[in-house]
Amino acid sequence: MKVWIDGKVVDGAQAHVPVTDHGFLYGDGVFEGIRVAGRGVYRMEDHLRRLETSARAIGMELPGGVDAIREILLETLRAYDRDDAYVRLIVSRGEGALGVDPTTCPRPRVVCIVDAIRIFPPEKLCDGIELITSSLRRPGFDVLDPGVKSMNYLNNALAKLEARRRGADEALMLNGEGRVAEASVANVFCAREGALATPPSSDGALGGLTRKGVLELAAELDIPAEERSLVRVDLLAADEVFLTGSGAGIVPVKSLDGESIGAGRPGPLTLRILEAFPAYVQRVATSF
Numbered sequence: 001m002k003v004w005i006d007g008k009v010v011d012g013a014q015a016h017v018p019v020t021d022h023g024f025l026y027g028d029g030v031f032e033g034i035r036v037a038g039r040g041v042y043r044m045e046d047h048l049r050r051l052e053t054s055a056r057a058i059g060m061e062l063p064g065g066v067d068a069i070r071e072i073l074l075e076t077l078r079a080y081d082r083d084d085a086y087v088r089l090i091v092s093r094g095e096g097a098l099g100v101d102p103t104t105c106p107r108p109r110v111v112c113i114v115d116a117i118r119i120f121p122p123e124k125l126c127d128g129i130e131l132i133t134s135s136l137r138r139p140g141f142d143v144l145d146p147g148v149k150s151m152n153y154l155n156n157a158l159a160k161l162e163a164r165r166r167g168a169d170e171a172l173m174l175n176g177e178g179r180v181a182e183a184s185v186a187n188v189f190c191a192r193e194g195a196l197a198t199p200p201s202s203d204g205a206l207g208g209l210t211r212k213g214v215l216e217l218a219a220e221l222d223i224p225a226e227e228r229s230l231v232r233v234d235l236l237a238a239d240e241v242f243l244t245g246s247g248a249g250i251v252p253v254k255s256l257d258g259e260s261i262g263a264g265r266p267g268p269l270t271l272r273i274l275e276a277f278p279a280y281v282q283r284v285a286t287s288f
């Protein structure tokens with residue numbers, strides 16, 4: 001693992017954040033998770049823009065702006081020096097007083113972690129994962145805008161914990177109205193009669209960049225795809241369901257709440273997307 005922190009790149013074991021950082025104390029900050037493949041950064045400018053938007057949404061400036069963050073990302077990747085990686089780019093509120101008041105934090109802290117990541121074991125990616133519907137709902141726009149990629153992931157972590165305790169791999173999260181929002185850290189797609197659908201951001205889905213890629217790729221492959229509100233029953237009635245995320249990639253789902261989805265194994269549309277995705281990633285990646 002390589003980490004950029006306090007102006008230089010160090011090994012993971014040497015990277016420390018002070019306990020008074022409000023990212024640690026309050027989950028106050030924003031982040032990006034970025035896929036790196038074949039020495040290319042997937043949709044780098046989109047990730048930087050999303051980070052900037054998240055920061056603005058919580059009233060924080062990126063130190064040095066997007067250009068400085070881009071340089072930090074590339075410097076850390078060059079130090080890591082591998083073809084494939086996962087990047088965790090964090091901008092926390094920084095060090096401040098023990099109260100929640102962010103105005104006591106004069107300077108945000110940037111941390112860039114580069115390492116390998118494995119969210120699901122390879123056999124799960126082949127056979128499909130088991131999903132449960134979480135009892136926890138995604139916070140609404142009136143609580144915490146689900147489009148802001150903030151460091152507040154307790155809701156997601158607890159949904160994942162619920163899934164693991166119920167013997168499943170991942171949690172499906174509904175919004176306050178009972179519509180499908182997303183999984184704990186991934187977007188959701190379903191396929192029925194040859195067409196794909198994924199919930200819109202207005203239903204609480206993060207504007208995922210893997211999701212964006214899948215929508216683009218579907219258009220290239222002449223697979224009809226749309227953003228549309230979905231409910232749990234739509235997933236049970238689907239021929240195929242898969243999840244998308246920078247860390248996990250494209251993940252087939254074989255069951256929801258113990259009910260088999262389609263044939264209970266990755267279906268033809270999922271397999272077509274999975275097959276075409278690596279070349280697509282290379283096309284839209286920025287090399288370093």
Ligand SMILES: Cc1ncc(COP(=O)(O)O)c(C=O)c1O
Pocket residue numbers: 033156182183184185186187205206207208209210211244245246247
């Ligand atoms: C809550 C949530 N939804 C969806 C995603 C997928 O987004 P992306 O494809 O940009 O990684 C993530 C990624 O970490 C996430 O945290």
